[in-house]
Amino acid sequence: MEFGAKGFEAASTRAIAEGADAYQPQINYHFESKDALWVAAVDHLFELLMEAIGEVPRAEGYADAEHFGAAAAGTLRRFVRFAAAHPELNQIMVHEATDDSARLHLIVERHVRPLYQAITALWKELLQAGLAAPIDPSMAHYVIVGAASLPFVNAPEARLLTGVEPTDRAWVERHADGIIAALLPGYRGSDQPRPAATNTTSA
Amino acid sequence: MEFGAKGFEAASTRAIAEGADAYQPQINYHFESKDALWVAAVDHLFELLMEAIGEVPRAEGYADAEHFGAAAAGTLRRFVRFAAAHPELNQIMVHEATDDSARLHLIVERHVRPLYQAITALWKELLQAGLAAPIDPSMAHYVIVGAASLPFVNAPEARLLTGVEPTDRAWVERHADGIIAALLPGYRGSDQPRPAATNTTSA
């Protein structure tokens, strides 16, 4: 999607229309403005995200640290899979979050804050349960999102650099394995096979 | 810097000139074009980065895994400090790496590839030494950069969301501690105090 690949300003409504096999003025007919189209796209992508990750687990819902860790690992894995399938969402986030704009405020207050609060609360409980790496709960959200999504956000660069297609199913799953192992070192479930040093096609 | 905060297209030469207390046509006088200004800015930022992180360590330079791990941890810590001090570089990277453009090719071939190759080689040795988390070497670069830099790349969002100033010295160091603990679980040096679950000012 143009907004993700180029950012709001660089994404021309002409290019967006062409990508949808439509004419540029149709955007202003079906939406109020380029801004309104952007809001609709963001709303839609966050709906898909919430649907994909489901409820964020809380410690009280699980009998022991092992089961709690498995639930948290599942959430992380679903987030990695979503980031691979819909890179546009995290691309839009990094395009918008580098500057204090009206669009940033909208996206933060409408969509990110509830998610941020859920992740922060989860992380505090994971730390107490001895499952999580010692990362400040107030910023764990950024470490998780950054590590999990950058290979997909920057997929055009990754393809150039690495010779790997980051969205290949097997690579996505191994990436999720690595994220879970690094961020939840206290969890050693069947979810996370802890592979030995892997070989890959790279220089 | 405008290129980092807004991206190439959204950064107007008028705004850039105003930020430098100059007039817009002076950009075309002192540089050839907006493109040339961008290249000069990117070249300068990567020079600063290379200077800041120094040589990337190799296993053969160290007597044992403990010292090799300490060297790698130092490199990670210097990268985190640089990302906090100069968010523009990683902001420019995420703005450009979401689309396959001439600017992306320039930045990759001129600056990123040598760094990527050094990080990939380092990571393979860290895995062999049992120091690193089980992350695919071909993509370790993205996990490191994503986790280490997103709080600074998205600092405007982080300030809104968290009530934390991510560039505060103490927080930068704790962030580096967390990154090192998560990515180098086999290393337990004095570099990394492994603090107990930390308390912070957040909701």
Next chain:
DNA sequence: GTCTATAATTAGATAGAC
């Protein structure tokens, strides 16, 4: 609703006085 034509604004770049 679709499509053409175009209005209104803004961008990067240039000319030329000083």
Next chain:
DNA sequence: GTCTATCTAATTATAGAC
């Protein structure tokens, strides 16, 4: 080198025929 004025091209949005 600095600064004003302006050119050309591209943008979003709108008007109106069909």
